[in-house]
Amino acid sequence: MGRETSLKQRMVSGIVIYSLFLTLALLAYGYLVNERAETLVWESLLNTELDHFLERHRLDPDYRWNDSETLTLYGTLVGHEPPIEFRSLDVGVHDEVVVGSKEFVVLVRAIGGDHAVLALNISGMGSSRSGLNALVIGSAAAMVALLTFATAMGVGRLTKPLGDLARRIVDLRPAISGQRLVIAEGESAEIGVVMRAFNDYLGRMDQAVERERTFLNMASHELRTPAAVIRSSTELALSQHDISAMTQRYLQRIRQTAEGMDELLALVLVLAKDPVRLLKHSEMTDLGALIPEIVNDHRPLMSGKALAFEIGTLPSVWIEAPPQIVRAAIGNLIRNAIENSDAGTIRVSLELPAQVVISDPGHGMTAVEISRVYSRHAREIGLGRDGIGLELIGRLCEHLGWTLELTSGGGTGTTASLAFAH
Numbered sequence: 001m002g003r004e005t006s007l008k009q010r011m012v013s014g015i016v017i018y019s020l021f022l023t024l025a026l027l028a029y030g031y032l033v034n035e036r037a038e039t040l041v042w043e044s045l046l047n048t049e050l051d052h053f054l055e056r057h058r059l060d061p062d063y064r065w066n067d068s069e070t071l072t073l074y075g076t077l078v079g080h081e082p083p084i085e086f087r088s089l090d091v092g093v094h095d096e097v098v099v100g101s102k103e104f105v106v107l108v109r110a111i112g113g114d115h116a117v118l119a120l121n122i123s124g125m126g127s128s129r130s131g132l133n134a135l136v137i138g139s140a141a142a143m144v145a146l147l148t149f150a151t152a153m154g155v156g157r158l159t160k161p162l163g164d165l166a167r168r169i170v171d172l173r174p175a176i177s178g179q180r181l182v183i184a185e186g187e188s189a190e191i192g193v194v195m196r197a198f199n200d201y202l203g204r205m206d207q208a209v210e211r212e213r214t215f216l217n218m219a220s221h222e223l224r225t226p227a228a229v230i231r232s233s234t235e236l237a238l239s240q241h242d243i244s245a246m247t248q249r250y251l252q253r254i255r256q257t258a259e260g261m262d263e264l265l266a267l268v269l270v271l272a273k274d275p276v277r278l279l280k281h282s283e284m285t286d287l288g289a290l291i292p293e294i295v296n297d298h299r300p301l302m303s304g305k306a307l308a309f310e311i312g313t314l315p316s317v318w319i320e321a322p323p324q325i326v327r328a329a330i331g332n333l334i335r336n337a338i339e340n341s342d343a344g345t346i347r348v349s350l351e352l353p354a355q356v357v358i359s360d361p362g363h364g365m366t367a368v369e370i371s372r373v374y375s376r377h378a379r380e381i382g383l384g385r386d387g388i389g390l391e392l393i394g395r396l397c398e399h400l401g402w403t404l405e406l407t408s409g410g411g412t413g414t415t416a417s418l419a420f421a422h
Contacts, residue, residue, distance in 0.1 A: 039095060047107065050073075077111070094108070104121055106118070161191045165194065165195065169181070169198070224265055227265065234258060266325060284318050285319055285323045287319060288350055290323070291330065292311065294331050302338055306342070310347045312357075317354050321420060321421075336416070342362070346359070346360050354419065362414060370406045403418070403419040404417070405419070
């Protein structure tokens, strides 16, 4: 993603670029007009001088032309041959004709069978013209700079309310309900409309979040009773000695499902609570001591599969979190690894500062499947069929500030890394 630019920068840049194009267009137009006006002035001046001489010469054949420092007449009438640079010129006015180190404006007129050439030396005018051009360009640059400064000041005043509003929105905390933007006295009507609309949106979001929490809290509490009845009844049935092996397997299956339901209800309750309030009821938990217990609890799920656990280094790492939730989160990842592996070794390790890494030799996940887990749409993935699901673990991590990272080589296993806030 490219670097973001502020509205002020965009407005100032747009106005300055427009001003530059407009200034360049005016300079180009002024240059063309100046060149044309200069040509007309030279043409009028030289024609007037030559007409005056020809009229005087017509009235007085003995009248002679006297050259000046800047004006020289060539031709048969004065008996003065023009320089070779002037002889090839067509009838008309010619600007910037260079002879040696001098520059001339030349008028060529046909008189009878001859040509009269009147040349005006403009060599001394070059510096004046350069000075005038420099003055024009400098004035244009100063005007653009002044316009840029004025634009920046004006746009800054115009966009300041938007910048203040953006900062106030950034300062809002999603975890805190009941937040509103305060409309100050003298606020502009447009900003007031935006703030009222945003406050209305915040109110509707608070209501939606509260409805979800109320529903989750109520539903999970209502489900805990039948789940407890199922679990206790299963334990009682398993304690009987006269049941068949097949019935015992079915009862164990029911017990495992009931335990999974307990985990699900516990996590749903966590998601229904505010993270700040939840952390107040947390306990210090040693991950290094907890992981072997969780692994042993899940060994029965490997029955019938050529799977084995390999537990790596388990340093003593203490975290502050609800122990039941930590156990459920790690247990779900281990259960997913077992469910999606047929043979091989499931490796479980603990890395500093507080990250549990579980690698399985199973079927693996595609990039699309992993992205769907991160985007909370992983229910249809064939992972965690008996567990609480990676989607719920992802939401739990987001809720508590934990991080779940999944990597896979496609069809060559999956590695799940669960990093706890430490």
